[in-house]
Amino acid sequence: MAARVEVADPADPRLADYRDLRDVELRKSLEAEHGLFLAEGEKVVRRAVEAGYAPRSFLMAERWLDGLSDVLATTEAPCFVVTEALAEEVTGFHVHRGALASLERRPLPSVDAVLDGARTVLVLEDIVDHTNVGAILRSGAALGVDAVLLSPRCADPLYRRSVKVAMGAVFSMPWTRLDEWYDALPALTARGFTTVAMTLAPDAVPLEEAVRGLDRVALVLGGEGHGLSPRWEQSADRRAIIPMRPGIDSLNVAAATAVACYAMERR
């Protein structure tokens, strides 16, 4: 059972995990240094704990305790009980969803472990926006993706904003980060996947055609601004496009991913 600890001093060092949540740069270094990540809201906190992440502590106002009592019963981590004003002072924002938890990161699984048994995979190159990474995980989980691989420069799926947007999918979807960028796609081809790069390249064919009848597919998606690197675009087995009306900007990467997952499910 989590020990309930009332905290009234915003400078209390035990609240260090929860400081300045809106300061992205500070949080990145703090979370990396301490190997932690934050979950926000009853539902996401519950899923993180159920997925086996070890809580370091919880932070919430009195009124959120009941809803999480079953989760708190499973752990010895302290639960800091604070006023909503104090929570806001420490975190730097109004915690709409009530409860926060700080949890231990785990070593990332190997690519082998993540791909074991997978038939439909997303491979993300340099998607740097936390919201997009979270949205891709959420749509992928709903629409039949088995695993997600992230290039070294993608945004962190366990950053608070990604976790929130993914609505728990970051805990249920197998994912890991690629150590290597240059030969990442040929390595997937060697494992028996057909790599299909989403691109506006002139030789791109409609996605439905590109994936028709394929068994193991790795769909490759590029970053928000410039799309895929030339290396990834060219080292993929196939290039594909989502047909769009002429004269229109490309889809947002999260929307494109949702459409692509839907099309792949029907291959």
Added chain:
Amino acid sequence: MAARVEVADPADPRLADYRDLRDVELRKSLEAEHGLFLAEGEKVVRRAVEAGYAPRSFLMAERWLDGLSDVLATTEAPCFVVTEALAEEVTGFHVHRGALASLERRPLPSVDAVLDGARTVLVLEDIVDHTNVGAILRSGAALGVDAVLLSPRCADPLYRRSVKVAMGAVFSMPWTRLDEWYDALPALTARGFTTVAMTLAPDAVPLEEAVRGLDRVALVLGGEGHGLSPRWEQSADRRAIIPMRPGIDSLNVAAATAVACYAMERR
């Protein structure tokens, strides 16, 4: 040619249109009262003017003038030239994309005008998030939607955040707001559209089936939290679902819309 006006005093009343852009409530009332909306970034400012919206004024730092000189040449509205620090002081945030314009709203078109010739329509009920409204417009424009109708409580498509996310689609896509909520869907049926409600209702069929072979379709999407109202769910001609893996949260409404538009294009 827009008159260039150097402004050095953040309290200058001529900058009133640009104040406190992060204060959603204040902006809503200010923009309604003055009948204005804001466009942000060179591309979006250009598209708003090209779409025929009359500029009230522009606000930018010196270095953005050249990129917009052709647009500024088409209007007599003043261009306030300020330092980036002053722009930040007035607007309340760092204007990453450089240029801002304040433009006159126009009377919304009639439903008749918006539906004229349309074959694929989106009907949004109480989508209150500006980002989602913008994302839906952008995906709809790319994926073959001819018009968008918004229920009275939907978020404003011309709010700065919606405009930014829509990437100009808010200017190219015909849209208007429904005056009437209760009988909005039967009214569309009477106009020859088959209304298809996206819902988790037990009688929902896969979307592909629901739209197969239809000529004029109005796809009906509900709000972020609770989905469609019972009235809209039941007054639609058909109910449809995007097939998803079991045990998974529903898709985000913007992702669901992108998938649905893609499926409708293939009907």
